[in-house]
Amino acid sequence: MxxxxxxxxxxxxxxxxxxxxxxxxxxxxxxxxxxxxxxxxxxxxxxxxxxxxxxxxxxxxxxxxxxxxxxxxxxxxxxxxxxxxxxxxxxxxxxxxxxxxxxxxxxxxxxxxxxxxxxxxxxxxxxxxxxxxxxxxxxxxxxxxxxxxxxxxxxxxxxxxxxxxxxxxxxxxxxxxxxxxxxxxxxxxxRDIKYYQCGFIFANLGESRFTELIYSIKDKYPEIWIKTHPRSKLMNGKRIYEVEVHLTAFTKNKSIPNKINELYNILKEHVQNSRGKILKENPLLE
Amino acid sequence: MxxxxxxxxxxxxxxxxxxxxxxxxxxxxxxxxxxxxxxxxxxxxxxxxxxxxxxxxxxxxxxxxxxxxxxxxxxxxxxxxxxxxxxxxxxxxxxxxxxxxxxxxxxxxxxxxxxxxxxxxxxxxxxxxxxxxxxxxxxxxxxxxxxxxxxxxxxxxxxxxxxxxxxxxxxxxxxxxxxxxxxxxxxxxxRDIKYYQCGFIFANLGESRFTELIYSIKDKYPEIWIKTHPRSKLMNGKRIYEVEVHLTAFTKNKSIPNKINELYNILKEHVQNSRGKILKENPLLE
Missing domain, CATH: 3.40.980.10 (MoaB/Mog-like domain)
Incomplete structure (x- = not known):
């Protein structure tokens, strides 16, 4: 709606x-x-x-x-x-x-x-x-x-x-x-529709590289919207690059929380397997 | 533009x-x-x-x-x-x-x-x-x-x-x-266009009442946009009502600053003559 x-x-x-x-x-x-x-x-x-x-x-x-x-x-x-x-x-x-x-x-x-x-x-x-x-x-x-x-x-x-x-x-x-x-x-x-959101922030891996996985996987999760936000900030005079991954869904489908968790874990593991570092987690709360 | x-x-x-x-x-x-x-x-x-x-x-x-x-x-x-x-x-x-x-x-x-x-x-x-x-x-x-x-x-x-x-x-x-x-x-x-703005805040006089004057005067100043913003806030447990008057113009016309000042003063006097109180002034700076 x-x-x-x-x-x-x-x-x-x-x-x-x-x-x-x-x-x-x-x-x-x-x-x-x-x-x-x-x-x-x-x-x-x-x-x-x-x-x-x-x-x-x-x-x-x-x-x-x-x-x-x-x-x-x-x-x-x-x-x-x-x-x-x-x-x-x-x-x-x-x-x-x-x-x-x-x-x-x-x-x-x-x-x-x-x-x-x-x-x-x-x-x-x-x-x-x-x-x-x-x-x-x-x-x-x-x-x-x-x-x-x-x-x-x-x-x-x-x-x-x-x-x-x-x-x-x-x-x-x-x-x-x-x-x-x-x-x-x-x-x-x-009444029947719920909004779900979760995500995590990672570093040491570029957004482009991460995106390759999303391309290959997003069609398996059509109800979940995957968004990445690149960010850079200065820390002790050094520029730090990080990427936020954000998963959201508006749906009546009660199986979506499970699917979001599944996707969340796949994406997180991908970051870790590519030597990226998870900086912050914001998992799905129900 | x-x-x-x-x-x-x-x-x-x-x-x-x-x-x-x-x-x-x-x-x-x-x-x-x-x-x-x-x-x-x-x-x-x-x-x-x-x-x-x-x-x-x-x-x-x-x-x-x-x-x-x-x-x-x-x-x-x-x-x-x-x-x-x-x-x-x-x-x-x-x-x-x-x-x-x-x-x-x-x-x-x-x-x-x-x-x-x-x-x-x-x-x-x-x-x-x-x-x-x-x-x-x-x-x-x-x-x-x-x-x-x-x-x-x-x-x-x-x-x-x-x-x-x-x-x-x-x-x-x-x-x-x-x-x-x-x-x-x-x-x-x-290059030739300038933006002008000024205004003041008053209390003890309602926006509606103030607006009656604007109705009668605004057509004399077609290039100047007059806007009023009513506001209320709590102060020592009492609700205070005030109105902000804001004059703006985007123009090449070099005589506008004078006209804005003229209008500003007319509006201010109107408030004072109606027993309103000017709380804050932000006159035209050039």
Whole structure:
């Protein structure tokens, strides 16, 4: 099962902010057995948002998670971008549930009654309405850490396969909505799938040489993805070369752990037989 | 002037590695006045590489920088993916200059003569050849920190506008090639363009309220991009809300610094007149 992530915000593209939202989503989805097949980072630009979501929909992931652009300001345009490609034609209109969430949120933050908050907001912050203007088919997700609700677009209105989950860009808010509303939703779908990973690091043997074995063996283990990472570092003024071998699998197949262990041992022995040295082991934990 | 970055590697999509290559490229391009309009992160998958590069080419950036997938192993397939969309039809073939670079690199690393290295590699590491198999039109870029040369695809073979620069995924190697071969190349193109940024942080005034002013003023400063970032943090058990205002411009227009300063002051005064408090200033430095 595959998902994609679209991170929206110019600040990510001028080096002002290093993304943490994509990392958070990945770190929570991978252990659930949900693969991420693309991350797209784009600026706050309506056409680019529309096109990135459209491109992603053609690849038919199970979910598209977007981050950013749900706030009250003029450059928050994620939902408008998404709305342009929903079908049949959707109106952007005020969602009563979303508006209620916004009032509740202010009311909690300022310790005032909902009634007080309503008249205060109407008078002083008319832009709060913008956060409640959603595509007609959208389902708002309560944001316990901020104003802008998350937004779920059911798959019936996208390509029939992909559910779009739009999350705010503020990490605290994204994380709260993700944990409260998304994790169990994904879990239901990936219940049978598990993610496995293990690996080791070796030295004294080049990556190219090691790879020859992988070429000859990888087709025997089609469900296991074998990756090597060469690295070099300076140690006491000397450059040290090492290679990390990493085995992963996303699968329902319960015999995979045995196969991973088998492959792990074959690769390790190959290194040792070629006078390579195992520096660190990270075997499969179950 | 706009560029895109494509980061290739499953490890980026399972949360094993947090990207530093994209950040490095951004941090070096932005001060040169080169905007980044999209970053795409994809796995080591031939079809996905091909499609990501193809999609990017349709947006006609000045450069596409790719990172990863240039090594000797079977899952290093960046050049094959790129090659599939070059025109006219390009053969993937051994590039004599690239092969020479690989020999030089081994020779330096193992302190052996090129002749010794050649016979050693032929016998023991036949896969080293793979790193020299490039699209016919490619120009190899010497990698002073590792084996796999970087690769430049001239714009005549893409869409007539975009130059593709394929860089290795190992940060040390990517950084060396970038600094030695790319920076001056970009600099020549962006000589007249400058990047400006400044901003301030305020509290006691909501982002929505502040935004009302921006709505009314932003069209007077079309070249300046105004962005607000709301933030909240816990301080002595109390939640503090603050908003960062960030002004940026990429432009040849020499009058922009004055305009940025003018806008900066208007926005700051607005905050102060609305009983907001300026917490931190980061004015325009020239």
């Amino acid at each position: 595959e998902s994609e992530i679209i991170l929206i915000g110019n600040e990510l593209l001028i080096g002002k902010v290093q993304d943490t939202n994509g990392k958070f989503i990945i770190d929570h989805l991978i252990p659930l057995g949900m693969q991420i097949t693309q991350i797209t980072i784009i600026p706050d630009d309506l056409l680019r948002i529309r096109n990135a979501v459209l491109d992603s929909l053609t690849r038919k992931p199970m979910f598209i998670f977007t981050s950013g652009g749900l706030g009250p300001t003029f450059d928050d345009m994620t939902l408008e971008g998404i709305n342009q490609i929903l079908k049949p034609f959707q109106e952007m209109k005020e969602n009563a549930d979303a508006l209620e969430m916004i009032y509740q949120s202010y009311s909690k933050r300022f310790k005032k009654s909902t009634k007080e908050v309503k008249s205060f907001l109407e008078k002083r912050y008319p832009l709060h309405h913008k956060m409640a203007i959603l595509p007609q088919c959208a389902i708002p997700l309560n944001n316990s850490e901020g104003m802008a609700p998350g937004v779920l677009i059911p798959k019936e209105f996208t390509n029939g396969v992909t559910e779009i989950i739009a999350l705010p860009g503020v990490p605290l808010e994204l994380e709260a909505i993700f944990v409260q509303h998304i994790v169990s939703r994904v879990q239901k779908l990936t | 706009e560029s895109e970055i494509i980061l290739i590697g499953n490890e980026l999509l399972i949360g094993k590695v947090q990207d530093t290559n994209g950040k490095f490229i951004i941090d070096h391009l932005i001060p040169l006045g080169m905007q980044i309009t999209q970053i795409t992160i994809i796995p080591d998958d031939l079809l996905r590489i091909r499609n990501a590069v193809l999609d990017s080419l349709t947006r006609k950036p000045m450069f596409i920088f790719t990172s990863g997938g240039l090594g000797p192993t079977f899952d290093d397939m960046t050049l094959e993916g790129i090659n599939q969309i070059l025109k006219p039809f390009q053969e993937m073939k051994e590039n004599a200059d690239a092969l020479e670079m690989i020999y030089q690199s081994y020779s330096k690393r193992f302190k052996k003569s090129t002749k010794e290295v050649k016979s050693f590699l032929e016998k023991r590491y036949p896969l080293h050849h793979k790193m020299a198999i490039l699209p016919q039109c490619a120009i190899p870029l010497n990698n002073s920190e590792g084996m796999a040369p970087g690769v430049l695809i001239p714009k005549e073979f893409t869409n007539g506008v975009t130059e593709i620069i394929a860089l290795p995924g190992v940060p040390l190697e990517l950084e060396a090639i970038f600094v030695q071969h790319i920076v001056s190349r970009v600099q020549k193109l962006t």
